[in-house]
Amino acid sequence: MDIRDTPEQAELRRTARRLARELGPRTVADLDDRKRIERLVEAVRDAGWLDLRQDGGDGGPLASGVEAAIIADALGEAVADVPFIGPILAADLARRAGARPIAGAVVALSADLLGAAVVSGAATDAPILAVDHAAHGRAAPYVLVPDGDGYLLALVEAEDASDGTDLTRAICRVPAAVPVRAIPDQSRRLTREDLDAWAALGLALTSADLVGVMRGVLDITVAYAQQRRQYGVAIGTFQAVQHLLAEARCLMEGAFSAALYPAWAVDELGPDEARAAGRVAKAYCARAARTVCETAVQVHGGIGNTWECIVHVYLRRALLSSQWFGDDGEQLRQLERTRLGMIDGLP
Amino acid sequence: MDFRDSPEEAAFRSRLRAWIAENNPRLPVSSTDDEYWDRQGEWHTALYDAGFFGLSWPSRFGGLDLPPVFDVILDEELAAAGAPPRPSLGYLVQGITTHGSDAVQTRFLPGLISGRERWCQGFSEPDAGSDLASLRTTAQRHGDDYVIQGHKIWTSYSDVADWCFLLARTDPGVPKHKGLSAFAVPMHQPGIEQRPLRMINGITKEFGQVVFDEARVPAENMIGEPGEGWRIAMTIVSHEREPGEVGYVARYAKTVKDLEKTVRRDPGAFRSDQREAVAWAYVQAEMLRLHVRRRLSERLDGLHHGPGGSIDKILMTWVEQTVGAAALSVAGSRAVIDGDEVALKIYLYSRAQSVMGGTSQIQKNIIATRILGLPVA
Numbered sequence: 191m192d193i194r195d196t197p198e199q200a201e202l203r204r205t206a207r208r209l210a211r212e213l214g215p216r217t218v219a220d221l222d223d224r225k226r227i228e229r230l231v232e233a234v235r236d237a238g239w240l241d242l243r244q245d246g247g248d249g250g251p252l253a254s255g256v257e258a259a260i261i262a263d264a265l266g267e268a269v270a271d272v273p274f275i276g277p278i279l280a281a282d283l284a285r286r287a288g289a290r291p292i293a294g295a296v297v298a299l300s301a302d303l304l305g306a307a308v309v310s311g312a313a314t315d316a317p318i319l320a321v322d323h324a325a326h327g328r329a330a331p332y333v334l335v336p337d338g339d340g341y342l343l344a345l346v347e348a349e350d351a352s353d354g355t356d357l358t359r360a361i362c363r364v365p366a367a368v369p370v371r372a373i374p375d376q377s378r379r380l381t382r383e384d385l386d387a388w389a390a391l392g393l394a395l396t397s398a399d400l401v402g403v404m405r406g407v408l409d410i411t412v413a414y415a416q417q418r419r420q421y422g423v424a425i426g427t428f429q430a431v432q433h434l435l436a437e438a439r440c441l442m443e444g445a446f447s448a449a450l451y452p453a454w455a456v457d458e459l460g461p462d463e464a465r466a467a468g469r470v471a472k473a474y475c476a477r478a479a480r481t482v483c484e485t486a487v488q489v490h491g492g493i494g495n496t497w498e499c500i501v502h503v504y505l506r507r508a509l510l511s512s513q514w515f516g517d518d519g520e521q522l523r524q525l526e527r528t529r530l531g532m533i534d535g536l537p
Numbered sequence: 538m539d540f541r542d543s544p545e546e547a548a549f550r551s552r553l554r555a556w557i558a559e560n561n562p563r564l565p566v567s568s569t570d571d572e573y574w575d576r577q578g579e580w581h582t583a584l585y586d587a588g589f590f591g592l593s594w595p596s597r598f599g600g601l602d603l604p605p606v607f608d609v610i611l612d613e614e615l616a617a618a619g620a621p622p623r624p625s626l627g628y629l630v631q632g633i634t635t636h637g638s639d640a641v642q643t644r645f646l647p648g649l650i651s652g653r654e655r656w657c658q659g660f661s662e663p664d665a666g667s668d669l670a671s672l673r674t675t676a677q678r679h680g681d682d683y684v685i686q687g688h689k690i691w692t693s694y695s696d697v698a699d700w701c702f703l704l705a706r707t708d709p710g711v712p713k714h715k716g717l718s719a720f721a722v723p724m725h726q727p728g729i730e731q732r733p734l735r736m737i738n739g740i741t742k743e744f745g746q747v748v749f750d751e752a753r754v755p756a757e758n759m760i761g762e763p764g765e766g767w768r769i770a771m772t773i774v775s776h777e778r779e780p781g782e783v784g785y786v787a788r789y790a791k792t793v794k795d796l797e798k799t800v801r802r803d804p805g806a807f808r809s810d811q812r813e814a815v816a817w818a819y820v821q822a823e824m825l826r827l828h829v830r831r832r833l834s835e836r837l838d839g840l841h842h843g844p845g846g847s848i849d850k851i852l853m854t855w856v857e858q859t860v861g862a863a864a865l866s867v868a869g870s871r872a873v874i875d876g877d878e879v880a881l882k883i884y885l886y887s888r889a890q891s892v893m894g895g896t897s898q899i900q901k902n903i904i905a906t907r908i909l910g911l912p913v914a
Contacts, residue, residue: 193539
């Protein structure tokens with residue numbers, strides 16, 4: 191047992207954080223800078239990060255969940271407006287199905303964002319969502335089609351991205367009655383275990399993103415508390431402010447510790463165990479991120495409640511990452527089911 | 538990053554598991570019953586004699602020279618079996634190994650680690666709590682001895698201690714942080730009076746006060762140099778704040794397991810908020826277990842005495858108080874009808890965690906100024 195980063199993982203963490211900091215938005219106005227976004231998208235693609243969960247030749251992924259989580263964390267820290275978790279999850283599911291990867295594709299989710307959308311007829315029967323879809327030149331999202339005792343991957347067409355809550359990642363809607371296109375050349379049917387392991391990766395990566403969001407917004411807020419002066423001194427001098435920020439730091443550290451385990455477990459433990467580890471991490475990270483982002487808004491005072499202050503960009507990103515695969519309430523409900531033998535009040 | 542046991546770790550884990558299955562003393566829940574403290578010494582020596590305590594400490598003092606992560610294996614297995622947590626005295630070992638001379642280490646570490654000699658910690662005083670450096674207990678040199686005069690409080694287990702790790706003022710003429718020294722004071726002598734305290738959950742064997750009235754300690758029992766007391770105290774309290782050092786993970790995980798068992802017996806008999814309280818306590822306890830794995834892994838790079846323990850202490854406090862609140866919630870009306878109810882005692886004891894070893898407010902001051910770099914008021 192040695193849960194430190196390997197030297198390679200430490201290097202990847204440094205590289206990813208540097209790249210995300212350089213090319214991510216520094217201000218709300220930066221969110222409209224198309225050139226910057228293009229450079230960021232290219233840099234992430236050229237680094238090969240979107241391919242990490244593709245088949246490495248032996249059926250397993252090119253890189254482990256730990257590497258993917260390191261990047262998700264770094265991109266979250268900089269609220270980097272580039273698709274990553276979405277395409278990574280699509281590549282992972284395509285690998286499990288033995289299908290050729292489609293660059294930039296994502297897996298469409300049910301409207302509650304809890305899991306992959308399942309379509310049993312020839313067309314979608316309810317609106318579904320493609321989260322973290324590439325804004326330009328995007329590929330069609332995947333859906334699951336029941337087949338025997340498992341599922342096959344198929345494709346649907348998504349509408350253009352609408353203005354979602356998260357200003358850094360797009361959500362494209364797929365309305366009802368959109369035809370489903372089969373994908374040839376899938377070498378195997380996806381099983382329940384495949385989908386559990388895949389959901390574990392989703393929980394691990396959204397947790398890692400939340401950890402990064404917490405670290406990023408806390409850095410900005412600590413710096414603000416050192417600059418902003420009232421009563422003739424920096425507001426960071428006041429214990430009332432210091433204690434809010436100290437608590438936020440503790441939440442971030444606890445969340446980081448909790449989120450490492452599922453990222454490792456995805457490839458090293460069985461689907462049930464990996465998914466349970468993901469639920470623990472997600473429950474902790476979602477609650478912690480909400481508190482940390484709200485603290486950031488509070489410490490920024492009136493400015494923190496204006497659109498121009500970047501803090502709400504972190505809060506909005508945290509809200510989406512929390513809901514994606516289920517927020518803390520959902521994870522606790524599932525843990526009650528598996529650990530206490532209850533669901534929705536029924537044993 | 539590898540969470541899996543190495544072959545050596547796996548072998549250790551399975552030996553330990555087999556030993557606990559045979560030797561679990563089935564004590565009452567820690568810190569809820571005086572019987573627990575009465576038999577804690579036996580548990581310490583049993584664990585040590587079987588080769589399961591003092592894992593990461595130097596073998597020349599009776600430790601096993603194992604990497605720090607073996608301690609989390611110990612915590613996990615104790616929790617899984619519902620056995621008592623490991624004795625929490627790692628911070629005293631850190632204090633002595635970091636600051637004590639060879640002679641002091643050789644004299645005191647083996648007994649401390651093996652449990653053959655029992656220790657208490659004499660830091661706080663009635664008028665020196667958070668402001669520890671203002672303490673007034675004095676140690677004055679008389680020939681080969683120092684003579685101790687003063688009053689210590691919150692001296693856990695002082696009634697059964699052979700030694701007290703005492704912080705006293707040896708030089709009243711210098712600024713308050715500079716005039717302190719540390720000693721290993723023998724507790725069995727006429728100048729020492731024990732005044733046990735009863736905690737809010739009713740136990741009497743943990744907390745105490747000790748009055749020193751012309752108690753004597755040989756000068757050679759000084760730990761570190763004269764005037765080094767404050768630095769030594771800071772080393773000790775920084776580790777006293779680390780769950781990896783005190784081993785409380787096992788205590789929390791055991792309570793959560795018991796709560797889960799209670800609810801699982803008849804889930805429909807509990808409200809959704811009670812079930813959610815238990816699930817959240819599980820999440821918190823798991824977070825702390827993983828956090829300890831991370832902190833002990835970081836020690837593979839070498840041990841640091843830094844302010845990071847204050848973060849760990851806050852996390853540990855949140856976990857203990859979340860678990861305590863879940864116990865209270867699950868017990869429902871039982872907790873107020875029967876004053877002996879274990880859940881009530883767990884809950885009441887949990888309130889001490891945000892005070893002992895430095896209040897949460899002091900920890901947040903440390904995090905804000907020494908970790909976040911915010912200005913000192």
